[in-house]
Amino acid sequence: MNQFLIKGGKPLSGEVAVSGAKNAALGILPAALLSRDICRIENVPCVNDITVLLEAMEDLGVKIKFEDNNHTVIMDCRNIKKLTVDYEHIKKIRASYYLLGALLGAYNKSEVALPGGCNIGSRPIDQHIKGFEALGAVVDIEHGMIKVKAHSLVGVTIYLDMASVGATINIMMAAVMAEGVTHIENPAKEPHIVDVANFLNSMGANIKGAGTDVIKVTGVKKMHGTEYMIIPDQIEAGTYMVASAITGGDVTVTNLIPKHMEAVVAKLNEMGVGVEEFDDAIRVYKKDNLKNIQVKTLPYPGFPTDMQPQFTALLAVAEGMSIMTESIFENRFTYTSDLSRMGASIKVEGNTAIVSGGGELTGAEVSAPDLRAGAALVLAGLAAKGETLINNIHYIDRGYEHFEDKLRGLGGEIYRISENTSKEAFKVV
Numbered sequence: 520m521n522q523f524l525i526k527g528g529k530p531l532s533g534e535v536a537v538s539g540a541k542n543a544a545l546g547i548l549p550a551a552l553l554s555r556d557i558c559r560i561e562n563v564p565c566v567n568d569i570t571v572l573l574e575a576m577e578d579l580g581v582k583i584k585f586e587d588n589n590h591t592v593i594m595d596c597r598n599i600k601k602l603t604v605d606y607e608h609i610k611k612i613r614a615s616y617y618l619l620g621a622l623l624g625a626y627n628k629s630e631v632a633l634p635g636g637c638n639i640g641s642r643p644i645d646q647h648i649k650g651f652e653a654l655g656a657v658v659d660i661e662h663g664m665i666k667v668k669a670h671s672l673v674g675v676t677i678y679l680d681m682a683s684v685g686a687t688i689n690i691m692m693a694a695v696m697a698e699g700v701t702h703i704e705n706p707a708k709e710p711h712i713v714d715v716a717n718f719l720n721s722m723g724a725n726i727k728g729a730g731t732d733v734i735k736v737t738g739v740k741k742m743h744g745t746e747y748m749i750i751p752d753q754i755e756a757g758t759y760m761v762a763s764a765i766t767g768g769d770v771t772v773t774n775l776i777p778k779h780m781e782a783v784v785a786k787l788n789e790m791g792v793g794v795e796e797f798d799d800a801i802r803v804y805k806k807d808n809l810k811n812i813q814v815k816t817l818p819y820p821g822f823p824t825d826m827q828p829q830f831t832a833l834l835a836v837a838e839g840m841s842i843m844t845e846s847i848f849e850n851r852f853t854y855t856s857d858l859s860r861m862g863a864s865i866k867v868e869g870n871t872a873i874v875s876g877g878g879e880l881t882g883a884e885v886s887a888p889d890l891r892a893g894a895a896l897v898l899a900g901l902a903a904k905g906e907t908l909i910n911n912i913h914y915i916d917r918g919y920e921h922f923e924d925k926l927r928g929l930g931g932e933i934y935r936i937s938e939n940t941s942k943e944a945f946k947v948v
């Protein structure tokens with residue numbers, strides 16, 4: 520099992536470039552199946568979730584080639600040989616459910632094992648199923664597999680009970696070649712929703728309104744291959760912005776879309792962090808002492824739940840009492856006990872974390888319970904005095920490309936250690 524060893528307490532500085540958006544890529548790569556053709560997709564992040572997804576797609580018969588250090592993926596989807604994705608292939612990732620919508624849209628049939636992913640709540644998929652059924656599919660769940668099939672898919676109006684990212688993308692994919700018009704009401708509006716819709720349109724789909732309150736999908740007869748570039752990862756960008764703020768550093772995060780960062784920037788400003796925006800970069804630097812604030816996670820354009828753990832770590836080093844309310848997932852505060860072991864003072868009451876700041880973080884041995892919580896522990900470790908050892912970093916590898924290399928590029932002392940390397944190799948005292 521690999522671990523991260525961090526010697527903290529040093530302000531980060533310099534420039535770091537953001538990779539392609541994991542959660543957009545996880546929708547776009549399965550969506551390529553709808554082309555039944557060749558798609559060239561650029562700016563794909565090199566993270567484990569993508570590796571797992573591509574292996575599952577290869578098993579379906581997709582021929583895959585890589586260019587540009589694996590950041591460009593060329594997918595030949597002309598000879599799909601099966602429509603079943605078993606548990607072995609996708610137990611580690613949540614986004615396997617996109618294969619369900621993509622195969623249903625392309626072949627009117629698919630069977631995919633129920634998804635894995637981060638354990639941050641119960642994460643039902645009833646809205647996905649409701650959407651497939653409304654379009655005319657029959658859905659059965661048997662032996663851990665979801666089976667969907669339809670004689671034909673017909674456009675319909677679907678109201679989502681909550682703005683679910685996964686259900687919105689899945690229904691768009693199932694509806695692109697349905698007969699007639701589908702309206703998705705109360706859809707999610709995250710940047711990756713718009714990116715997936717743009718990708719589908721580049722393959723010949725007719726989708727309007729992605730990013731607004733209603734998405735209109737007019738069914739088309741046929742799709743075709745395309746070339747497309749994935750947007751930058753807004754959560755990775757936000758993580759480096761918080762890394763700068765928590766260490767009192769001066770970091771410019773490049774290759775991002777400032778519009779996607781508005782909620783994070785607003786909260787950093789409120790805390791007294793210096794933020795300077797450029798066309799495709801944001802500089803985050805120490806200005807005043809960090810002030811206490813209140814944050815509530817909400818669907819986009821609200822504050823992202825995927826930034827909640829990283830921000831809670833930041834609140835732990837601010838002055839006074841801050842409140843973090845998690846309104847999307849019911850089990851996303853498990854990491855706070857480890858942050859407390861590092862000296863943070865955090866009390867969790869229901870979906871709220873009460874963070875009493877002002878103290879100093881000190882290094883400790885901790886364990887990543889999921890992807891973003893793992894990133895939060897890394898950030899805390901970078902800010903803490905002394906050594907922090909982080910276990911279970913495979914969660915972090917799910918979603919951050921070359922995390923330790925990028926942080927070391929900013930002057931962070933963070934090293935990956937495996938069973939074969941010793942701590943002494945890094946001269947950490």
Ligand SMILES: CC(=O)N[C@H]1[C@@H](OP(=O)(O)OP(=O)(O)OC[C@H]2O[C@@H](n3ccc(=O)[nH]c3=O)[C@H](O)[C@@H]2O)O[C@H](CO)[C@@H](O)[C@@H]1O
Pocket residue numbers: 542545613614640641642643644645646647648681682683684685686707824825847848849
């Ligand atoms: C691979 C991917 O893109 N993952 C992201 C996606 O997850 P995911 O697509 O799983 O998240 P959703 O937006 O669907 O979930 C939002 C809320 O709706 C609930 N819900 C969702 C669907 C459903 O059928 N029924 C239901 O009750 C969920 O339990 C959750 O409480 O969006 C989340 C919210 O921005 C992010 O944290 C995840 O990083």
Ligand SMILES: C=C(OP(=O)(O)O)C(=O)O
Pocket residue numbers: 542612613614635636637638639825890891918
């Ligand atoms: C929760 C996340 O991913 P997933 O939905 O794939 O578990 C995430 O990206 O923070």
